[in-house]
Amino acid sequence: MIRKSFYMLWGTQTVSNIADIVYQLSLITLVFTTSGSLVTTIFIPLLRLLSKMVSGLVAPIVMARYPLTSILLGSQLGQFVVFTGLISYLWLAPTPYFPLVFLTVIGMSFLDGWTDPARNALIPRLAEGEGLIKANGLMSVSDQIVRCSGWALGGIIVAVIGALPTMWIASVSYFLAMFFTAFIRDPYARAGLTAAPEAVDGDADNTVSKPSYGDQLSSGWKALLANRRVRLIAIIDNIDTLGGAAWIGAFVLAFVIQVLHQDVSWLGFMNAGFFIGSIVGGLLVVAIGKRIWTNAYLYMLVSLMIYVAIAVAFALNVYPVPALILLMLTGLPVQVAGVIRSTLIQQNLTPAEAPSVMSALSALSNLTFALAMLFLSWFADRFGMRDMYLLAGLLTTVAVIVGYVCRSVFRKELSESYETEEMAVVNKA
Structure with missing residues (x-):
């Protein structure tokens, strides 16, 4: 069985993946055309990978305190705010300040590092039995379609309208993903349980302490x-x-x-x-x-x-x-x-x-x-x-x-x- 909320999750993650590809492509194009340096440009994927690694290490603390749907919503909200702020700065600045661009990549990647584990932990709550492998297959297909078409279509869009206007497409996509994520319902959270054990047994007085x-x-x-x-x-x-x-x-x-x-x-x-x-x-x-x-x-x-x-x-x-x-x-x-x-x-x-x-x-x-x-x-x-x-x-x-x-x-x-x-x-x- 697959719950209706899975299809909402499927759609929001597809839109979010589109936003990720468009934002990376537009930033890489902007930095390379402005700096003319491949070494400077390579910092974008490198910092993105390192930041997601660090984010994954600290993710258990976040997931122990907040519902998975709230983590997804907060991640997308944070990425929308940070990226929109960067676009506004780039729109006004005559030349981009690269350390600020890299700092934005670090911040967005850190927030994005919570998305995959939260999504993968949420899928088995929204799909059961034989529906689970079907749900993973559907999510995988959409991921591959976005990756296959996103870079090609994104490159065409950047070539036609420019890197900076293309960034607004990513910003709008983050907003749409955030908006529809709010409608996902986690049955595990509705049952009054947290994403992970919040407390452990205390002393003889039956007190409870947080890990x-x-x-x-x-x-x-x-x-x-x-x-x-x-x-x-x-x-x-x-x-x-x-x-x-x-x-x-x-x-x-x-x-x-x-x-x-x-x-x-x-x-x-x-x-x-x-x-x-x-x-x-x-x-x-x-x-x-x-x-x-x-x-x-x-x-x-x-x-x-x-x-x-x-x-x-x-x-x-x-x-x-x-x-x-x-x-x-x-x-x-x-x-x-x-x-x-x-x-x-x-x-x-x-x-x-x-x-x-x-x-x-x-x-x-x-x-x-x-x-x-x-x-x-x-x-x-x-x-x-x-x-x-x-x-x-x-x-x-x-x-x-x-x-x-x-x-x-x-x-x-x-x-x-x-x-x-x-x-x-x-x-x-």
Whole structure:
């Protein structure tokens, strides 16, 4: 079953993602055309990643005190206010003051760092049973469509009307996302329960004390380490991420130029092909979600092995058209495996655990991805692009081997803790 509030969440997150892409594209264009420096421009994605990492680390404190819907609303409100303030300044200033621009990126990224864990923790409260994997598939499809079309359409808009006017589109999008987020209803919050345990037993006088900041910061990590299934999925995901960073635009561009001997235009074809495959993968999950539900863990491992086979073929190929087809095919199993991973994690967390654990997983994933980019950059310079993609396939193979060896963790019946607590919440609501 999927609740009506999920579709509201789905729509607001789609609009918010559009705003994120438009704001990044317009700021990158503005900074690069004004400064003429690639080094200065690269600070925007770099500061964005670092700020989101820090935000993910402190997110458990916020999530322990406020409902998830309020966190989403506050994040979008803050981004709207900060970004609109920056636009107003840039509209009046003859030349932008770059430290102020970077400070704005840090502030907006810090607020945005709460969005993904809050969203991922909220989805299993709004979708149950077989509807959960369908909900994750729908969210994934919309994410991929926005990423596929957003940069292309955003680039056209910037070219036609300019970077600064385009920023107003992002500002309006943030406002719309904020407005409709106010209509999302969390049944867990309506039942009178907080996003995470707020208090612990006190002394003999039956007093109640709030957990310390240290306890709140570590709660997600402790729950992650204690939960065998979620811990296993996290290990598989992060090993896969070490190789998955190979598919970012910079590496694909280097492969296009050095191995395929094509010009930069082929990067656009490659990116479009990958996103089309990802969209098809998401739609496939939505279409056959009921079949996947019965043996989701096995489907995840099989999808990863299909990806490995395609990645190896991509690395060994030297012709542009087959490379484009292979990259398109890569997106399909990657997306299927990603949706299943998210669903398995959500299934095996209680509503109280989910916000803090999702925050820990988000911080860990961002850190792994950043380290992977640095490592793969060194490896590609040392051994070449083809060997780098072979390494990416090897790392995912390791992830599959770990998953297969530890498959007994998922042989037992699904944990009843989540379902029991969820039913209690629904009944009270």
